[in-house]
Amino acid sequence: MDVRKTYKLFVNGEFVRSESGRAYRPDGKVNVPRGSRKDLRDAVRAARTAFPGWAGRTAMNRGQILYRAAEMLDGRAAQFVELLGSGARARRELDQAVETLVWYAGWTDKLSQVTGTVNPVAGPYFNFTIPEPTGVVAIIAPEEAPLAGLVRRLAPALCGGNVVVALAAESAPLAALTLAEVLATSDIPAGVVNIISGQRKELLGWLASHMDVNAIDVAGCTPDEVKAIEESAAGNVKRVIKVTSKEQSPYLIAAFMEMKTIWHPIGV
Amino acid sequence: MAITKKQSTDLSGVPTKSKISRGGLAKQVFEYAPAPESIDHVKIQPRYGLFIGGRMVEPHSKKRFPTINPATESKLAEVVDADEVDVDHAVKAADKAFDSWARLSPSRRARYLFRISRLLQERSRELAVVETMDGGKPIKESRDVDIPLSAAHFFYYAGWADKLEWAFPNRKPRPLGVAGQVIPWNFPLLMLAWKIAPALAAGNTVVLKPAETTPLSAMVFAEICMQAELPPGVVNIVTGAGKTGSLVVSHPDVKKVAFTGSTEVGKSIQRAIAGSGKRLTLELGGKAANIVFDDAPLDQAVEGIVNGIYFNQGHVCCAGSRLLVQESIAEPLLEKLKRRLSTLRLGDPLDKNTDIGAINSRAQLEKIQGLVESGIEEGAELYQPECVLPARGFWFPPSLFTNVSQSYRIAREEIFGPVLSVLTFRTPNEAVEKANNTPYGLSAGVWTDKGSRILWMAERMRAGVVWANTFNRFDPSSPFGGYKESGFGREGGVHGLLPYLELN
Structure with a gap:
């Protein structure tokens, strides 16, 4: 007889039930927590608290941690392939997710060399521009490719030093909730990634209007959802990140970054 | 249409408002002769399409x-x-x-x-x-x-x-x-x-x-x-x-x-x-902190503060409108700053000696006046140098508030005028906290002689432009936002x- 797992939300490095006590059964069998507005707020607070520490890690350290996440994910390949429905397609999706983590792990300490600049201003000043993480990023995972789709958006955000509140694919949340177990054993500090499952219709609005969320990635949203999100996002001038392409690219990391320019006089 | 320019630097009497302390720290001892820019080479049409x-x-x-x-x-x-x-x-x-x-x-x-x-x-x-x-x-x-x-x-x-x-x-x-x-x-x-x-x-x-x-x-x-x-x-x-x-x-x-x-x-x-x-x-908008540490060269910092908030009458989105000064040097710095304010010349914008021109519009002047009044009402102390405003046009004297709490509107809202709010701090961490305690994040200024502290502060400012030991510098090759x-x-x-x- 199996020892079954109770699926939980992942908030502040802990596996918790929804404070609402609600559940839904997307596949008709397994109970999945139906996260609430309060769960999102807890997750945003955890993320905000974790932000300075994660952004302040050395780039090399973030790379090592992302690489470890790839190791942990690959180590559980069989479990994920099964969660994704078995077969070649599931295997491909798992491989893609692992590859994405490895690829972005190698970008942490190169991004500022590729996107940063030293600016030749017309005066006696040293002036340079560096990318910095924008802060708390909300990610709406796409419904298709519930693992690779999420990792494709999660990895570039984390790579640059952002912290994340992710909404798992509503129709297939198990891969995302299990990914939390991978992240929890990868030395990613508590609160850096938070994963909430539940109903998009109920939760999107709260994420889009939350005043302490700096950016929202709408890769998994319909045009109508994007419009509503963009309207709410204006409340605190959120960056709305719309990436439909499945490629991996440093431009996708840069989409989660701010450019900071620093001036200092040169003189004796 | 003829362009008339009736302004002169000879500014005549406007009664000073009550409630404001007028400084006379270093009264100007000499007058400047008017030095108006010529305008005869400029043709403004009466109407444009x-x-x-x-x-x-x-x-x-x-x-x-x-x-x-x-x-x-x-x-x-x-x-x-x-x-x-x-x-x-x-x-x-x-x-x-x-x-x-x-x-x-x-x-x-x-x-x-x-x-x-x-x-x-x-x-x-x-x-x-x-x-x-x-x-x-x-x-x-x-x-x-x-x-x-x-x-x-x-x-x-x-x-x-x-x-x-x-x-x-x-x-x-x-x-x-x-x-x-x-x-x-x-x-x-x-x-x-x-x-x-x-x-x-x-x-x-x-x-x-x-x-x-x-x-x-x-x-x-x-x-x-x-x-x-x-x-x-x-x-x-x-x-x-x-x-x-x-x-x-x-x-x-x-x-x-x-x-x-x-x-x-x-x-x-x-x-x-x-x-x-x-x-x-x-x-x-912005509500930039201009942070002065106790080891900063004070005279340079004063120039930077003045440039930070009184440049273009403070109509600057990245203006250094919140001065954060380390407590131990607040007194001497403010004394120097007040003395410097009394030497700023307000008047005819076309005069080449003018430091502070006209407020851009009546609406903007009223917005500035409203926020300054809120500062007085909330308990801050207003300082303005002796300064006579021209009878016509829109003017506001260079102003600074002390005894400002972070919750006051003048410390939170963008005034977009020549009004500085002065706050103090004790430790670098407190400076970071206060500087970032705003929904804005356009710019920040840091004044200190210590290189490692400049970089430490620059890293922590949640702002798109950080000026260290300078302020309000712009260049086409330098990203801004x-x-x-x-x-x-x-x-x-x-x-x-x-x-x-x-x-x-």
Whole structure:
């Protein structure tokens, strides 16, 4: 007889039930927590608290941690392939997710060399521009490719030093909730990634209007959802990140970054 | 129309307000003779049309409004309050011009921009005078900052026009289409340059709406486009108020929206174009902290503080409007600062000795007065140097508040006037906390002699521009833009091209 797992939300490095006590059964069998507005707020607070520490890690350290996440994910390949429905397609999706983590792990300490600049201003000043993480990023995972789709958006955000509140694919949340177990054993500090499952219709609005969320990635949203999100996002001038392409690219990391320019006089 | 200039630096009696302490720390011991810039070489037309399809056209709108000199309140010219039909004409002209402009050989696009840059230099004094008369800023600022930087901006982006594929490795950058651009009144020509130069270099065409109170330098710029023989429709300029601006940004054929102005309007634009798929960049308000540590060279810091908040009457989105001073040096620093304030000369913006010009409009003056009154009511202590305001025009003396708590409106809201709020801190961590305790994130200043502390502070400022041991420096090669509610996207540098390109 199996020892079954109770699926939980992942908030502040802990596996918790929804404070609402609600559940839904997307596949008709397994109970999945139906996260609430309060769960999102807890997750945003955890993320905000974790932000300075994660952004302040050395780039090399973030790379090592992302690489470890790839190791942990690959180590559980069989479990994920099964969660994704078995077969070649599931295997491909798992491989893609692992590859994405490895690829972005190698970008942490190169991004500022590729996107940063030293600016030749017309005066006696040293002036340079560096990318910095924008802060708390909300990610709406796409419904298709519930693992690779999420990792494709999660990895570039984390790579640059952002912290994340992710909404798992509503129709297939198990891969995302299990990914939390991978992240929890990868030395990613508590609160850096938070994963909430539940109903998009109920939760999107709260994420889009939350005043302490700096950016929202709408890769998994319909045009109508994007419009509503963009309207709410204006409340605190959120960056709305719309990436439909499945490629991996440093431009996708840069989409989660701010450019900071620093001036200092040169003189004796 | 004759342009009259009745102002003189001989400022005559306006009763001082009660409730404010007037300092007389270092009364000026000598007077300056008037040194007005000549204006006889400048021709402002009595009325302007709209610049659409390469020429000045008669508008559809029958409504016009006056643009005045805020230092004298006299009318300079009448401009069109462009309506929906006018905006549609402008966007159609830009749309029509787009294909051939985008397909024009990049090196020829570059040459047009170089030409514009040169023409701006050639007509620099005329532009400086127009800018000062229409906006109220001191002539030495328009002459030495606004106009040279505008020309430099075009020169910088001219060079990018035929090098775009070197800017974005592994990508084929493509222009977006018609850019709708709305700019503010604090640096009219410079903001025009920040908007138009990168847009054109990237191969887009533009419809630009200058601010309601400062349309004239954009009208001179329209002449420059004609002089440069820029292909018709590549640049279109429609004048008007907020309504015209909202028509520009919400026009369905506008593919890219760029706005510089208040956070409030920026949010309404973000809302208005939600779901449209238009690309957006916003450069909005700020409430920058200018942080002075106890080891900073105080005299230099005082100059930086003055430049940070009184430059352009404080009508600067990145102004250092919150002075955070380390407690141990608060007293001597404030004494030096107050002494320095008493030497600032307020008056005729066209006078070459003027440090502080006119407030841009009556509405802005009332906003500043309202916020200053709130500061007094909430318990802060106002200091203003002895300063006689001219009888006509809109003026506000350089002011500073002490005893300011972080919760006061004057410490939280963008005043956009010559008003400094002084707060103190004890430790570097406290300075970081206080500096970042704002929804804005445009700029920050740090003054200290310790190199490691500069870098430590710069790392922690949640702001797009950090000036260390300097303030309010700008350069076309230096990206500028905000964190948080100060907006998104960068203007200047290679980063300033990105908002105008599709990277495929």
